[in-house]
Amino acid sequence: MPKTRVLLALAPVLLLTACGTEGGAGSGGADTVSPDLPVAGTAWRVEAVTVDGRRAAAPDGARVDFAEAGRARGNTGCNSFGAGVVLKGDTLTVSPDAVTEIGCPGDRQRFEKELLKAFSGPLKGTLKGDTLRLSSADGRNVLELNAEPDAPLRGTTWKIDGLVSKKTASSLPAGSEAKARFVVGADGRVTGNLGCNNFSATARLDEKARTLTVEGPAATTRMMCTSPQMKLETKLYELLDGPLTYRLNHRTLTLTDASGEGLTATAAAR
Numbered sequence: 001m002p003k004t005r006v007l008l009a010l011a012p013v014l015l016l017t018a019c020g021t022e023g024g025a026g027s028g029g030a031d032t033v034s035p036d037l038p039v040a041g042t043a044w045r046v047e048a049v050t051v052d053g054r055r056a057a058a059p060d061g062a063r064v065d066f067a068e069a070g071r072a073r074g075n076t077g078c079n080s081f082g083a084g085v086v087l088k089g090d091t092l093t094v095s096p097d098a099v100t101e102i103g104c105p106g107d108r109q110r111f112e113k114e115l116l117k118a119f120s121g122p123l124k125g126t127l128k129g130d131t132l133r134l135s136s137a138d139g140r141n142v143l144e145l146n147a148e149p150d151a152p153l154r155g156t157t158w159k160i161d162g163l164v165s166k167k168t169a170s171s172l173p174a175g176s177e178a179k180a181r182f183v184v185g186a187d188g189r190v191t192g193n194l195g196c197n198n199f200s201a202t203a204r205l206d207e208k209a210r211t212l213t214v215e216g217p218a219a220t221t222r223m224m225c226t227s228p229q230m231k232l233e234t235k236l237y238e239l240l241d242g243p244l245t246y247r248l249n250h251r252t253l254t255l256t257d258a259s260g261e262g263l264t265a266t267a268a269a270r
Helices: 003-016 106-118 227-239
Strands: 042-051 054-057 063-068 071-075 080-088 091-099 121-128 131-135 142-147 157-165 168-170 181-184 189-193 198-206 211-220 243-249 252-256 261-267
Touching: 042 106, 054 106, 106 142, 157 252, 181 198, 189 211, 227 261
Parallel strands: none
Antiparallel strands: 042 054, 042 063, 042 142, 063 071, 071 080, 080 091, 091 121, 121 131, 131 142, 157 168, 157 181, 157 261, 181 189, 189 198, 198 211, 211 243, 243 252, 252 261
C-alpha cells in the first residue's frame, strides 16, 4: 500500500491513541510518540487569512471541516472545495484537489485565492481553546479558525450549495446560487425557496432511519425566473417527490433519493 494511503488510514487511530508512547508511559525519551493534533471530526469557521504578511477578514460562510479521515472540505465564502490531508503530530500536509466554479464578486474572489493559498502544503497547527491556527513554515501564511458547534437538523436554515448524482457532486447552475434554501420546522413542515419560488410542504422525519419524506405535493408561489433558477427549481421539486435519506455532518447536510440523486446544503450563518 502506498505510504500516503497508510498515513491516511492510520490518522483516526493515531488520534484515539495519541496519549501512548513507544517507550512506555512517562518515558519522555527519544521514543515518545508526539500526539496528533485533535482535528479529526471537527468543523471550523474561518475568521481570517494572512498571506505574505497581509491579513484579510473572512466573509460569511467561509469554513473548513475535517469530517472524513484524510480529507478536508470547506467553503471559501463563495465556492466549495476539497483537499487531501495527511496528519502527523502537529503538522497537517494539505493538498487541495477540487474547487467548484461559481462566479464570485471581486472581494470574495480575492479572499478565495488567499484562502486556498494559505490552506496548502505543510501547516503547523496550534490549538488554544476553540481557536486553531494553521501556519506555513515561514509564518507568512496563516489560517485563523474558530470551532463551530454542530447544527441541528430542525430549525436551521440550510443553504443549498450543490447537487449530487450518485457519488459525484457538482455546483449549482450558474446564476441560481443565491436563493435556494430551506428550514425543517419543529411542526413537521419544510419551508424555503427552490431557487426561484418559495415553497411549503408537510414532511415526516424519521431520525432513527435518517429519512425525510415530503407528504403530498409542495405548495409554491408562481413567479417566473431566469432559466438557471427555473432549471434548479425543477430539479429540486423532483427530488422532493419521495423519501430522502439524510446525512448530517456538523454543519453540512446531504439529502439523497433511492437512485443516489440529491443535494448538499450548509447551515447558514446565524
